[in-house]
Amino acid sequence: YRTNTFYLISTSNYAAARTYAIQSAVDLYGSGSPEEIATTNAMYAVGIGAAYSVCGTAPSGLAASAITNTSATVSWSAVGGAVSYDVDYKLNTSSTWTNAATATTSTSVALSGLTLGSLYDWRVRVNCSTGSSGYSQAQFTTTGGTSCSTAFEPNETQATAATISSGITNTAAISSTTDVDYYKIVTTATSNNVFNLVGPSGVDYDLYIYNSAGTQIGSGTGATATETVTLNNQAAGAYYIRVIGYNGANSATCYTIKATATTVTSCQSAYDVSTNGTISGAALIPFNTNITGLISPSGDNDYYKFVITTGGTATVTLTTLPADYDLTIVNSSGTQLAISQNGSTTSETITRTYTAGTYYARVYGYNNANNASSCYTLKVQLGTASVFGEGTEITGSDVLKVYPNPASDVLHISVPGLKAGTQSTIRVVDLKGTVMMEEKITASLQQISIAKLPKGVYMLKLTNGDKVTTSKFIKQ
DSSP states (O other): IIIIIOOOOOOOOOOHHHHHHHHHHHHOOOEEEOOOOOOOHHHTTSSOOHHHOOOOOOOOOEESSSSSOOOEEOOOOTTTTTEEEEEEETTTOOOOOOOOOOOOOOSEEEEEEEOOOOOEEEEEEEEETTTEEEOOOEEEOOOOOTTTTTTSSSOOSSSOOEEEEEEEEEOOOOTTTTEEEEEEEEESOOEEEEEEEEOTTTOOEEEEEEESSSSEEEEEOOOSSSEEEEEHHHHHHEEEEEEGGGOOOSSSSEEEEEEEEEEEEOOOOSSOOOOHHEEEEEOOTTTTTOEEEOOOOTTTTEEEEEEEOOOOOEEEEEOOOOOOOEEEEETTTTTTOOOOOOOOTEEEEEEEHHHHHEEEEEEEEEGGGOOOOOOOOEEEEEEEOOSSTTEEEEEEEEEEESSSSBBBSSSEEEOOOOOTTTOOOEEEEEEESSSSEEEEOOSSSEEEETTTSOOOEEEEEEEEETTTEEEEEEOO
C-alpha cells in the first residue's frame, strides 16, 4: 500500500517497483529489518535485482589463537550474505600489509613464518556479490622474544654498529666484562643531538660519542650507569655511540639507549646568498633593517651592497656576534674606507659620511673565526644620507628610481629622463640571470606587479634605445 500510495507513478518500471518496495519496508520497519531483507530477496527470486547483502558491515568477533613463537591462527564470526573473505597481516612496526588469504570461504586462517616476541596487526573484510566491506582490524603478539643480552649483537665495533632511529628507545645489555655496544645514527641536516643512557643500579656504565671519522666528540663518564651527552649544532652525517662498562662492569639487567636529533632551523636571512663571498655577488640590502647571516665555513666572507643617492651620514652596526667577527666598508672599486675590529664577541660599529654612490659592508671572522648555526646581525642605519627609495641605483646620466624597496606586490618605477612618446623595455632578472618578467615602459612614472615573483633579490634592467639603466630591488 505504501509503495503504491507514496512512490509509484504511471511510468514506473520493475526496477522502480523494486527500489520503492524496499524503501517502503525501510520506512515502516527500519534498515536491516527482516521485512527489508524479505522484500529484497522476493524481488531477487523473480529476477529483479540482487539478493540482500550486508557487505557494508565489516566482520566482528576477531580473535587469535594457537599463538606460538612463529605462528598463529586468526578467526572471525561469519557474516550473512558473505561470498568470501580477504585476510592481511603485518608487523606492527611495518607499513606494508602481507596477504594471508584472498577470497577464502573459511572464517579462520593460519599464519606462519612469524617473528618471535613481536606485535602483529591483522585485518579481514567481507566480499559479497555487490562488492566488499571495510576492514576490521585486531592485534596479537607471538610468544618468545630476544633477550636484551643478545639484542643488536654483534655490535662490538664501529664497523658492526647497530643503526638506530632518532627518538626511539632501544634496549640491550652489557652482559660480560668484555662486552661493548656500538650504535649508529644518521642525521640529514644540522641538528642538536642528545644521547641518553639509562642503566641498572649498582653498576658504572660510560657513554662515548664519535663523528663519522671516528673522532670522539662527547662523553658521559659519571659514577653510575645513567649518562647524558648533548651536542648542539652538529652537521648532517653519521654519529657513533659507544656503551661500555667501566672497569669491566656488567649486568644481565637491560639498559636503554636513545639518540634524539632535533633539526636546527637556519637563522640566515635571504640576503646572505651563496654568491656574496665577493662584491660582485653581494645582495642589495634595505636600510634601517636587521640582516642576519652566518660566517661558515672557516675563511667565509659576506659582502652586502647598499646605495646612497644623497650624501650624508650613515651608521653600520654588526651585533649578536657568536665569535670574533670584524666589519669593513668598501667602495664600488673594492677600496677599504673604514674598519671596526673590536675583540671577542664585542659588537662592531662604523659611522661615517658618505657621498652618493654604491658601497659594500664586509663581515668576516678574525683569524678564520666562524659559526655554522648562530647568526650575526648587520644593519645600515641612515643618518643625514638619504635615497630616492631604498635600492635606487645611479647608472650614468639617467636616474632609475624604484620604490618601495623591499616590495611585496607592486613596484613603482620612475625614470625622470624618459622622453614623452618614447617606448622602453623593463626586464626583471634574478641573480642567476634568468629573465623573470618583461614589460613595456611608456611613461616616466609606471608601476608593475611583482606579486607572483618568489622572494629574493632581483635586477631591474631598463633598455631605452642603446642605453641600459639598472637597479636592484628585493621581493619580500
